[in-house]
Amino acid sequence: MEKWINKLDKPLMMPITRRQKENENVDTFFFEHSINSQAGQFVMMWIPGVDEKPFSIAYDTGTELGLAVAKVGPFTEELFRLKVGDKVGIRGPYGKGFWKADGAKKVVMVGGGYGVAPLLNIAEELVQDEVDIHFINGARSKDLLLFQDRLNNLEAEIYTTTNDGSHGIKGLVTDPIKEILKKEKIDLVYICGPELMEKAVFDICEASGINCQISIERYMKCGMGVCGACAVDGTGEPMCIKGPVVDSKTVRGITEFGKYHRSGSGVKNNF
Numbered sequence: 092m093e094k095w096i097n098k099l100d101k102p103l104m105m106p107i108t109r110r111q112k113e114n115e116n117v118d119t120f121f122f123e124h125s126i127n128s129q130a131g132q133f134v135m136m137w138i139p140g141v142d143e144k145p146f147s148i149a150y151d152t153g154t155e156l157g158l159a160v161a162k163v164g165p166f167t168e169e170l171f172r173l174k175v176g177d178k179v180g181i182r183g184p185y186g187k188g189f190w191k192a193d194g195a196k197k198v199v200m201v202g203g204g205y206g207v208a209p210l211l212n213i214a215e216e217l218v219q220d221e222v223d224i225h226f227i228n229g230a231r232s233k234d235l236l237l238f239q240d241r242l243n244n245l246e247a248e249i250y251t252t253t254n255d256g257s258h259g260i261k262g263l264v265t266d267p268i269k270e271i272l273k274k275e276k277i278d279l280v281y282i283c284g285p286e287l288m289e290k291a292v293f294d295i296c297e298a299s300g301i302n303c304q305i306s307i308e309r310y311m312k313c314g315m316g317v318c319g320a321c322a323v324d325g326t327g328e329p330m331c332i333k334g335p336v337v338d339s340k341t342v343r344g345i346t347e348f349g350k351y352h353r354s355g356s357g358v359k360n361n362f
């Protein structure tokens with residue numbers, strides 16, 4: 092039976108069972124529910140009377156679902172006002188997540204912000220298959236680094252970069268990846284984070300002939316291929332169905348990647 096046969100297409104109202112502060116701007120909201128997701132998939136979260144928005148699955152342990160949310164605007168501010176016991180609607184999981192690639196025995200993972208959690212989920216699966224992992228986690232400063240504890244428990248070579256040098260390597264995630272590629276033959280690179288970071292890593296991989304899996308966020312309204320809000324220029328494909336995780340070949344066809352994205356009304360916004 093397919094894994095996503097249990098998918099919820101109608102929001103299920105679930106109480107928030109606990110909240111975990113990750114940094115000054117990000118909290119993980121937990122629900123006692125399992126949605127049998129693949130690493131890299133997302134759910135739609137509905138706050139009645141407010142809106143419905145997409146969020147990546149940070150934890151899906153079999154007993155708990157966890158969504159790591161950055162407070163950035165009206166919806167997420169409303170969510171941060173909710174308390175344990177308050178209910179939100181969840182539907183999903185949606186989209187195509189990260190996958191295990193045949194023959195990829197040595198991989199690099201590059202994450203930034205809440206993008207680190209979906210990568211950790213696929214990393215935890217790959218470790219079981221004895222894949223060698225170099226995991227790079229980057230942030231502007233130490234206080235903004237996410238999921239360092241979870242990373243430290245992963246059987247992988249961990250690199251941390253901060254722009255200001257307050258923790259780990261001073262610089263960008265592109266610094267360690269360049270060094271790794273000089274020394275080792277890497278089969279695949281997994282990328283999830285802010286799009287300009289993703290583009291910089293993708294360009295390095297293209298120059299070295301290495302395939303990537305990249306999670307691409309676009310404005311999503313339905314999350315299920317109906318409204319067309321998340322269609323990208325170049326391929327015209329909806330990222331909620333074709334992605335959010337796509338391979339290098341697909342990314343090459345997305346002419347807006349690393350340049351602009353569209354708002355809910357279709358207006359282009361440069362990165």
Ligand SMILES: Cc1cc2nc3c(=O)[nH]c(=O)nc-3n(C[C@H](O)[C@H](O)[C@H](O)COP(=O)(O)OP(=O)(O)OC[C@H]3O[C@@H](n4cnc5c(N)ncnc54)[C@H](O)[C@@H]3O)c2cc1C
Pocket residue numbers: 133143144145146147148158159160161162163164165166167168205307308309310311312335354
């Ligand atoms: C597949 C996917 C996975 C995501 N995973 C996470 C996650 O794990 N954690 C997290 O904090 N955020 C995640 N986001 C982004 C999240 O959906 C937005 O931060 C949220 O919708 C912001 O809403 P707001 O009203 O608080 O802020 P707004 O002020 O409305 O928006 C702030 C920013 O969020 C983007 N955004 C707003 N609405 C949407 C939407 N409907 N779809 C996509 N982007 C939107 C806007 O482009 C804008 O740049 C994800 C988005 C996608 C597409």
Ligand code: FES
Pocket residue numbers: 310311312313314315316317318319320321322329330331332
């Ligand atoms: S969000 Fe509606 S088609 Fe993708």
